[in-house]
Amino acid sequence: MAVTTFTEENTSPLSPKRIFKASIVDSHNLIPKLMPQAIKSIEVQGDGGAGSIKTINFPDGGNFKSIKYRVDELNEETYTYKYTLIEGDGLVDNLEKITYDVKFEQSADGGSISKVTSTYYTVGDFKLKDEEIKAGKEKVLAMFKAVEAYLLQNPEAYA
Numbered sequence: 001m002a003v004t005t006f007t008e009e010n011t012s013p014l015s016p017k018r019i020f021k022a023s024i025v026d027s028h029n030l031i032p033k034l035m036p037q038a039i040k041s042i043e044v045q046g047d048g049g050a051g052s053i054k055t056i057n058f059p060d061g062g063n064f065k066s067i068k069y070r071v072d073e074l075n076e077e078t079y080t081y082k083y084t085l086i087e088g089d090g091l092v093d094n095l096e097k098i099t100y101d102v103k104f105e106q107s108a109d110g111g112s113i114s115k116v117t118s119t120y121y122t123v124g125d126f127k128l129k130d131e132e133i134k135a136g137k138e139k140v141l142a143m144f145k146a147v148e149a150y151l152l153q154n155p156e157a158y159a
Contacts, residue, residue, distance in 0.1 A: 001096065004120045004128055008137055009113060012148050016104035016112040020079040021158040023147040024102065028054065034146045038139070049074045054083075064088070072099075079104035094126035116140065 012019055022030055028042035040059045046052030052071045058064045067088030074081055085098040101117040118136075120128055151157055 002122045002125065002127070004122065005117060006120075006133065006137075007115060007117045008140075009115050010141065010144060011107060011111060011113050012144075013109075013111040014148060014151050015110070016079045016106055018151055018158045019112055019114070019148065020076070020081075020104045022151055023144060024074070024081045025076065026158070030147065030150070031143060034150055035143060038142070046071075055088075094123045096121040096123055114144065 025048070028044050028048070032039045032041050037059065040057040043055040043057070044052055045054075048071065050071055050073055053068060054071065055066055055068045057066045065088075067085060069083045069085045072082040072084055081102040083100050085100075098121070099119045103115045105113045105115070107113050122128065
């Protein structure tokens, strides 16, 4: 098994509290409304915290039908979120699992910095393709930017 880790950092003019609440804590409600072309629904088994299972269902006709992940940590005080992709179309035969570590921090200008560390656990000598990783990062960034745009247009939301 090989382990490959990537870290992505993005900035936002929004406070860590608002962006965390909208993009993480209430993602199962907000994301399908903001991006119905990309996310059909998000089902939650459990209370949404550690140990919960979330299933993301994609619209019909796409490359993926669904993915399932386990919430490993959700801390609304430190704005940290850890989860593991455990099942579904996002795990190709040569990937055992993918873990994600998300943290939102206050920036000097009053906004926030989000740091996402993705760790890919491959089977055997399998090597990830850069274009597959890039495509995944772009989808996550698109969701982040959609939530950010919604919050900027709706200052009272998640305040």
